[in-house]
Amino acid sequence: MHEPGVVIREAMEPDVEQAAKLLVRFYTFNEEFDPAWSAVESVEKAQEVLRASLGDPSAIVLVAEFEGRIVGLARALLVEEPLLANSPIGVLKELYVIPEMRRRGIATRLVEEMGEALRSRGAKALAAEFPARNMVAESFYEKLGFRPFKSVYIRETQG
Amino acid sequence: MGGEAGKVDWYKLSVELHRFYGGKIETIPKVPIRRVKDFAIWYTPGVAEPSRRAGKNPDESFEYTSRWNTIAVVSDGTRVLGLGNIGPEGAYPVMEGKALIYKFLGGVDAVPLVHRARDPDKFLELLELVEPSFGGINLEDIESPKCFYILEEARKRLKIPVWHDDQQGTASVTLAGLINAVKLVGKDLRKARIVLFGAGAANIALYRLLKAYGVPPENIAVLDSKGVLHPDRDDIDRLMVRHPWKYQIAIETKGAGLRPGAGPEEALKGADIVVAASKPGPGTIKKEWVAQMAKGAIVFAEANPVPEIWPWEAKEAGAAIVATGRSDLPNQVNNSLAFPGIFRGVLDVRAKTITDEMAIAAAEEIARFAEEKGLHEDYIIPKMDEWDLYPRVAAAVAVKAVEQGLARKTTTYKEELERAKSIIDLTHKKYMLIYREGLIKPPPVDYEEG
Structure with missing residues (x-):
């Protein structure tokens, strides 16, 4: 289902202020699944990251805009994996849609358009990062044809 | 608080009699x-x-x-x-x-x-x-x-049929009370601004029932201990994972036009109705908040043993109608008015489930019963000893089950009313016979009547 009036486009400098809030929310949301995802919770820091990505040819930031408001965000990096045949891989680092705009296919559109944008920049595959226990994300990506690709285990350093 | 009512130590009496029998x-x-x-x-x-x-x-x-x-x-x-x-x-x-x-x-x-x-x-x-x-x-x-x-x-x-009385029972009787309360103050429940104070089993079920009754979700502000459920609340994503029911309410109501983070004081300003099912009072709901409500304010304070605000305090602050969960105060929101009749009805038609529509049918019948007796500010809900109520609730629910195609047996209102009456009467007759014969001993310790 396509929500009329929702525009997906590349982020620009004036979007940074609103989009940064969504970036922070992505992390506070995922903190729910594993404390290792807890973020610095600094909107300023998020703004810095976004600005850096806007000027970085190996990064893509997409926003979903509805009635002049940023309601969704996706940020991906083009990662070189010299020894993998699929290199470079587009890695979706963050994906977030505000609660009241969910269940309208906006996240799906963000992922699909991100896939397109990454492909045109040479990506051979698209990967997405999210907490291991986030079942909502798991079933979302599986529906879009993704499969488990690699596991990252973590522990806090000792002493 | 020894049984809490002051005169009678219900706790002590109850322990002795439970042991005795x-x-x-x-x-x-x-x-x-x-x-x-x-x-x-x-x-x-x-x-x-x-x-x-x-x-x-x-x-x-x-x-x-x-x-x-x-x-x-x-x-x-x-x-x-x-x-x-x-x-x-x-x-x-x-x-x-x-x-x-x-x-x-x-x-x-x-x-x-x-x-x-x-x-x-x-x-x-x-x-x-x-x-x-x-x-x-x-x-x-x-x-x-x-x-x-x-x-x-x-x-x-x-x-x-599966029924959770703390959700659906309380919600049904509350709805019955609200239906009559708005009649007395000349308002329309479907246009009223409603605040549900406390987001536990009872109020979350009441939200769903109000929605099914035709109240627009945007008219209902639901508050938990952190304030109004709102799509822009800081912990909204946490709710999506941990408490999808609160999450859904936040999304559907959009916070009822309040700002994210708004508390009870803000929510009650201009509200027509507040239903509190939260922490025992007194003082959980403040007089000053009630004073800010719209004219003809309706206050349901359902916490036990002490309501969130005492009825006289709410009245002093301008409330037109007050209900509580206590049997010693007027307008008791009492689950017992609903569940016996509801199950009587669904069992008699062998219903497959109890829908929100059936709960609403029960609520409307309870409200109609009180209305027929004559509504006034201290009588918006029937009392527990109005025995004619229970078969009527059974009949209303049974007929709704048949209407919805969820009953394995068909019936009419009149037929179920008679059947329910005769089953309940037979129970009373058998019981009274055994009791009068002395086969159930009189209590060795007792309270004073009246």
Whole structure:
């Protein structure tokens, strides 16, 4: 289902202020699944990251805009994996849609358009990062044809 | 607080009498046993044939056994009254009390079933496993939010009606009270600004029922301890994972036009109705907040034993109508007005489930009953000793079940009213006979009447 009036486009400098809030929310949301995802919770820091990505040819930031408001965000990096045949891989680092705009296919559109944008920049595959226990994300990506690709285990350093 | 009412020490009296009678219910045969030979009918060899038939066609178990009139009152004891998580044994006296009321007011045979399955999926498995024994399930005193999941799933998986009284019972009687309260102040419930203070089992169920009744979600502000449920609240994503029921309310109501982070004081400003089902008062709801409500304000303060605000305080602050959960104050929101009649009705038509529409039908019938007697500010809900109410609730619910195509047997309002009356009357007659004969001893210790 396509929500009329929702525009997906590349982020620009004036979007940074609103989009940064969504970036922070992505992390506070995922903190729910594993404390290792807890973020610095600094909107300023998020703004810095976004600005850096806007000027970085190996990064893509997409926003979903509805009635002049940023309601969704996706940020991906083009990662070189010299020894993998699929290199470079587009890695979706963050994906977030505000609660009241969910269940309208906006996240799906963000992922699909991100896939397109990454492909045109040479990506051979698209990967997405999210907490291991986030079942909502798991079933979302599986529906879009993704499969488990690699596991990252973590522990806090000792002493 | 020794039984809390002041004059009578209900706690002490209750312990002594529970011990004296050894609990509150028992099983008594209802068939003729004239001589030992009769057991050849009720037991072997005769019973083999009803058994064979019920085995072949499980639905026939409703014909040959007490299943048609028997429900289980089920609890894991994780949230008993205001006592918290006191375990299944702790829950037992309450479940037995519920069973007593089911029988006395609804003629329904109810069996306490307390258990150790705290894991919600285990709880559900237990319900599925024992389903063949019962015609219905009354869930009771289960902690939130687990209770929402268990009710939702049980309604899907079981082919007999499942009811969670702390959700649906309280919500139904509250709705009945609200229907009449708005009539008295000349307002329209579907246009009123409503604040639900507290987001536990009762108010989350009430939200759903109000929505089904036709109240637009944007008119309803639901508050938990952190303020109004709002899509822009900081912990909204956490709610999506941990408490999808609150999350859904936040999304649907959009915070009822309040700002994210708005608390009760802001929410009550200009509101027509507040239904509090939260922490015991007094002072949980402040007089100053009520004073800011719209003219003709309706205040339901349902916490026990002490309401969130005393009725006289609410009235002094300008409330037109006040209801509480207490039997010693006017307008008691009392679940017992609904559940006995509701189960009487669904059992009699062998309904497959109890829908929100059926709960609304019960609420409307309860409201109509009070209206016929004459509404005034201290009488918006019937009282428990208005015995004619229960068969009427049964009839209204049964007819709605038939209308919705969820009943295995058909009936009319008049027919079910008569049937429910005769079943409940028979229960009373049998009971009074036993009691008058002295087969139930008078209580050795007692309270003073009046």
